[in-house]
Amino acid sequence: MADVWYLALAYGIIWLGLFGYLFHLSRQAHALGQELNLLREVLATEGRDEPEWDDAPEFDEEPQALAAERLAASQPAPGEA
């Protein structure tokens, strides 16, 4: 019975290590994506064109459109001020 316990512990460590590392990578990728969308948002709210990047990765257009909407909503309508 002790055999099975040691075997389970060892294989548990292997799967925990591998899936734990995969989870760590996916979290890093998610954080990176969020940071990049934030950067785009900041640039959009600054009202400037984004700089042109070499080999820029592709990203969803959604956050930029959202940022533009938020910016429009935060500004007073003409004649309101």
Next chain:
Amino acid sequence: MKGLLGTTLEPMERGHRVVGAVALVLILAALVAVFVQAPTEKHLGDVQRIFYFHVACAWTAFLSFFLVFVGSLAYLRTRKTAWDVLAVSAAEIGVVFTSIALLTGSVWAKHAWGTWWEWEPRLTTTLLLWLIYVAYLMLRSAIPEASRRATFSAVFGIAGFVDVPIVFMSIRWWRSIHPAVVSGRGMDLDVAMYPAFFLSLAAFSLVFVSLLALRTALERSHQQLEEMKRQAAFKLGGEVSHG
């Protein structure tokens, strides 16, 4: 386009997916071979089945650190960032597999030797190997400037690799209680253990390739983001000062 691990960063290429799928199939085949086909050892019983994945993890760690060595050498020669990306990605994966090898070895040792840890040559040099590459990763995180970070860590990556052949040869050079898979006479394994052993090696090698593809894509994206931040700060700062 949805890319790396479901994010919108660098797209995961079709080749990566194929390697990942083949690795998964090989892992399943290796598990069947280890638990169904491989013979049960007379003295250690089923605990001996730890050996197959334990050795495969150690092999993958060696492979990773060899790539750190190659990437570091190539970076110092060419100064191309791609080699630095390869080196850091392989180092991180190597640390993960060395950790697993140390821990699973410890579980095996508890059953076989009656102790979780023994300060014998193979274990001690492997622990040293783990410490070297953890230090490599810590060194990288301590240097903010990209080219200095790459240069220092390349030198460290080359020097650190010296321990890999020492780990491998330790059981021949010094008196060791660690079992030897490959001795001076060749493979020290029963033929019936070959399928499980080689399937495990192949499966973990492919898992390594798959993880390396993910990790390098992530590192490239990270470096692109840093570059974009610098360009954005420069552009915005320039406009503000002109305005």
